[in-house]
Amino acid sequence: MTPQLRHMLRDDDLNHEEQKQVLELAIKFHQDRFYRRPFDGPQAVAVLFDKPSTRTRSSFSIGVAELGGYPLVIDKSGSQLGRGEPVADTARVLDRMAYGVVWRTFGQANVEEMARYSTHPVVNALTDDFHPCQILADFQTIAEHRGGVDNLSNQTIAYLGDAANNMSNSYLLGGAVAGMDVRVAGPQGFLPRPDIVEDAKRIAAETGGSITVTTDPRAAVDGADCVFTDTWVSMGEEAEYAIRSKPFWDYQVNDELMALAKPDALFQHCLPAYRGKEVTSSVIDGPQSVVWDEAGNRLHAQKALLTWLTGMARGDESLLA
Numbered sequence: 570m571t572p573q574l575r576h577m578l579r580d581d582d583l584n585h586e587e588q589k590q591v592l593e594l595a596i597k598f599h600q601d602r603f604y605r606r607p608f609d610g611p612q613a614v615a616v617l618f619d620k621p622s623t624r625t626r627s628s629f630s631i632g633v634a635e636l637g638g639y640p641l642v643i644d645k646s647g648s649q650l651g652r653g654e655p656v657a658d659t660a661r662v663l664d665r666m667a668y669g670v671v672w673r674t675f676g677q678a679n680v681e682e683m684a685r686y687s688t689h690p691v692v693n694a695l696t697d698d699f700h701p702c703q704i705l706a707d708f709q710t711i712a713e714h715r716g717g718v719d720n721l722s723n724q725t726i727a728y729l730g731d732a733a734n735n736m737s738n739s740y741l742l743g744g745a746v747a748g749m750d751v752r753v754a755g756p757q758g759f760l761p762r763p764d765i766v767e768d769a770k771r772i773a774a775e776t777g778g779s780i781t782v783t784t785d786p787r788a789a790v791d792g793a794d795c796v797f798t799d800t801w802v803s804m805g806e807e808a809e810y811a812i813r814s815k816p817f818w819d820y821q822v823n824d825e826l827m828a829l830a831k832p833d834a835l836f837q838h839c840l841p842a843y844r845g846k847e848v849t850s851s852v853i854d855g856p857q858s859v860v861w862d863e864a865g866n867r868l869h870a871q872k873a874l875l876t877w878l879t880g881m882a883r884g885d886e887s888l889l890a
Contacts (some may be wrong), residue, residue, distance in 0.1 A: 572884035576684040576691045577874055578677070580701045580743035581768065585776050587877075588708075588746050590889060592718045595709045595873035599866065607879040607888050608638025608668060614875070615667040616694075619645040619674040624840060625694050625702070628867040629671050636872055641667060660686035669875060690878035692871075700735045703839045704743035705870040710863045711795055714835060722748030722777060727793040727830070729786050729820040730847055733759045736799045736839060741769040741780060748776035754789035756816040786820045793830040797837050798822045798847045814846065822848045827857065837863050 576582060583591060597604050608614060614633045618626060626642065633640035645651040650659050660683045663670055670687060672680050673694040684691040693701055711726075712718045724747075728740045732755025741761060744751035751769065753761060760782060769780045783789055790796055801817045802810045827834065836848075836858045844850045853860060880888030 570881075570884045570886045573881050574688065574690065575878050575881045576680075576687075577701055577878065578680050578684060578691065578693045579699045580704055580739045581746055581772060582701070583746060585746055585748060588705075588743075589718050589721075591705060591873050591877050592709050592712055592721075592870070594877060594889070595705065595866065595870040596713060596718070598869040598872045598876075599709070599713070602635055602869075602872075605876050605888055606635075606637035607876050607883075607885075608633060608636045611637055611639040612668045613639045613641045613666060614669045614671060615641045615643065615663045617643050617645075617648070617650070617670065617672040617674070619650075619672075619679075620695065622673055622695075624864055624867050625673055628871050629694065632868050632872040632875065635868075636875060638668070656682040657686045659683075664688055669879070671875075690875070690882055692874065692878070696735065698735055698738055699742075700739050700839070701743065702867065702871050702874065703736070704739045705874060706866040707797070707837055707839070707863055708743065708747060709866045709870050710837065710859055711835065713862070713866075714859060715794070724794045725750040725752065725792065726795045726797065727752045727754065727789040728797040728799075729754050729789060729822060729826075730798045730817055731755060731759050731801055732761050732782070734799065736797070737761050738765045740797065741765055742772065745769040745772035745776060745778050745780060748773070748778040750779045750781075752781040752783065752789040752793065754783050754786045754820060756820070757784055759816060760784070786826060787829055790826050790829045793834055795835040795837060796822055796827060796830055797839075799839055800841065800843055801847050817847070821846070822852050824849065824851055827852055833857075835859050840864055 630640040669690045671692045671694045677696045677698040680693045732753045
């Protein structure tokens with residue numbers, strides 16, 4: 570295989586077959602946490618954080634170590650990026666030391682610029698626009714509860730709440746890549762960007778999926794196989810919770826709304842969750858909730874992604890299997 574540098578900056582950076590490869594690899598890592606060790610050496614992977622994190626920091630730090638590598642974890646306050654060093658300069662430095670860069674940051678332009686100056690894979694660990702690593706873990710969770718990766722294209726998923734945020738964007742694109750029927754519901758003023766919707770519809774037309782954007786939460790959930798939500802207030806907006814939450818109360822995932830989905834429908838939340846707000850305790854702590862499987866799968870999905878990207882960059886087909 571000819572080496573091919575690939576990055577994961579947004580969910581449609583993988584096509585349908587590539588997404589399946591990564592998810593199948595993730596399931597193998599779940600079965601055997603040391604299935605592949607592409608960073609034996611140890612080789613370093615830089616893991617950068619401009620935002621607070623529990624799941625992303627834990628899963629990438631542990632994941633890189635289990636892949637045989639050294640996770641070089643750098644917070645914004647402890648880096649020159651936090652003091653205004655250009656992204657391009659940081660990228661050139663890290664490129665000479667690390668075998669990959671994982672970055673949890675604000676603007677999507679940050680990870681895109683990092684990738685332009687890197688000769689190693691760059692992974693978006695969350696930006697204001699996309700959260701592709703979370704979507705891989707979510708879809709791995711569905712596959713493990715629904716008979717495998719090949720059954721993902723038969724799934725109807727519904728996302729409720731702030732439909733203008735990064736999770737909504739990633740469900741639209743990632744679900745379209747998977748060939749799912751994707752429904753996104755939010756109030757007026759909190760719907761996804763038209764360009765994201767158009768990209769998702771174009772991809773869905775190729776994979777056999779479908780895209781629906783609506784303001785009706787009941788229509789979105791009706792007959793769904795999996796129901797997703799996210800906090801109504803993103804990081805940095807906590808002081809505005811009372812004001813920002815007002816439009817979203819009709820989109821709370823509660824027992825009444827879950828009853829409209831299929832009887833065996835799964836509930837997922839990327840966490841942290843605010844019980845009594847976007848989801849009730851009876852749902853997130855109930856029998857249909859798979860949020861802890863979902864959180865745990867961040868480790869396996871991200872190890873699979875790093876392994877797959879490394880295999881592509883090195884032309885090593887054994888890492889893709």
